[in-house]
Amino acid sequence: MAECGIRRAMSGTLPFAPVRVVEDVAAESGAELDVDVPMSRLTTLRVGGPARAMLTCRDTDTLVAAVRALDAARVPVLILGGGSNLLVADSGVDAVVVRVAGDGVRLDDGLVVADAGAVWDDVVARSVDAGLGGLECLSGIPGSAGATPVQNVGAYGVEVASLLRRVQLLDRASGEVRWVGPDALGLGYRTSVLKHTDTAVVLAAEFAVTADGLSAPLRYRELATVLGADEGERRSAAKVREVVLGLRAGKGMVLDAADHDTWSAGSFFTNPVVPDDRLPAVLAAIAARLGEGVAVPRYPGDGGTKLSAGWLIERAGFAKGHPAPGAAARLSTKHTLALTNRGAASAADLLALAREVRDGVQDAFGVRLEPEPVTVGCRI
Incomplete structure (x- = not known):
């Protein structure tokens, strides 16, 4: 039938x-x-x-x-x-x-092995509940386990690259199924050789964790402050997961069908890395707009200095909740780095808002923001 x-x-x-x-x-x-x-x-x-x-x-x-x-x-x-x-x-x-949609998860001898279709936060929760540490800072991130090495997912000072042991791939050219190590994936800031290509399909991912129930060393100041810890300390993985979920929820970054701020793709733009030879001009543009002596959040980045996309968006004049024409799509009311569907938005609405924000930051500071989500059948 x-x-x-x-x-x-x-x-x-x-x-x-x-x-x-x-x-x-x-x-x-x-x-x-x-x-x-x-x-x-x-x-x-x-x-x-x-x-x-x-x-x-x-x-x-x-x-x-x-x-x-x-x-x-x-x-x-x-x-x-x-x-x-x-x-x-x-x-x-x-x-x-x-x-x-394969969702198997296996915990074995300091390893977490997840089928590609497993819900990522379920993988993290199971590892923490089993007394394993390492994945807890990646709590609350939506999506599947198979996407984490593709994006080199990261949050609160931890990236998948630091935990990934190997990935099982289907090579679409040869039809071969094989396991490869992180070195074969070209992992970088929110990217890998798997992103924006269809040469391989992730079938499973294996992560190295610790069996002492303690978190990875705390590397994110906001998280360490809430925990009352110094950066570099390790705390209970269960407690760190609890705090991370709370911090993410406060920014609309934990899925909730009743909260339109979570109808998003998370952070829509990656934090830009400005080459060293362009940094003085960018800082001069920031000073011209915001005044001399303004504190600019910046961090070491591959090939330059990483700036905060959210900070740039706000300083370019886009407030939380900023609407696209028609208001069906808006910046999150909690976090300017997320573009959200307020219930009746189309892809075209979100693309229009993304272009407005991208171009506004470019005009203000000479920095071009790059989208993190993969687009299908459309371009920003």
Whole structure:
């Protein structure tokens, strides 16, 4: 009955492949086939047009079989995890969306091994509940475990790069499944060789943790202050997780369906790294706008000095809650680095707001902000 329903719902030819090919892949791989699925239901920004065909893969073998078959048939594919770092066009997706839904988590001898589709915060919670330390500062980050090495996710002084032991990948060119170490991933600030490329699919990730129940050394001043600790100290992983969740919730960074400030992709722009030869001009522009002697938050960065994107956005004149035309999209009322859907926003609304903020910072300070989310079918 389900197959008949699918055939009636789908036309003879999708924009990107014959229906029969997609149906055959679903039948042979064991993936669940759905049609005309609004991407707004599957992304934390809650925008995006339909996925004409979506294959849900609930284990690694199904995922590998489905992607291999689609690639062999030359069918365009969009790999979807938790949808927390994705901005999809209102027109939808001209590809088969392969939803990674395997959610296994294994805790073993100082290691946490998570299937790519596991909810990341569930992975962190399980590790902390088991008395393991290291992941607690990454609590509350939405999305899936498989996305964490792609983005080199980080928060409160800890990055995945410092904890990652290895990643299991499907090489889409050869069809080979293999484990690779962090050195093969080109991990940098919120990036890796896996980001903005479709050459490999993350199947699982393995993290090294400690068995003493203590956190990673505290490297973030705000977190250390709330804990009454000095930077570099270690505290109970459970307590650190509790405080991190509280801090993130106060900034609208913990998902809550009732709070439109969390209808976002988290921090929309990365903190810019300004090359050393351009820093004097940027600081001069800041002084010209804000006055001599203003304290500019800055930190060492790869190839230059890292500035705070949120600080620049506010000083360029964008207040919390700043609206796009029509007000369907706004900056978060809690945190200017998040672009939010107030309930009825489109992808176009969010793109317009992103452009306004990006261009405003560029005009004010000569710094170009780069978006963190991956865009599908649209550009900022």
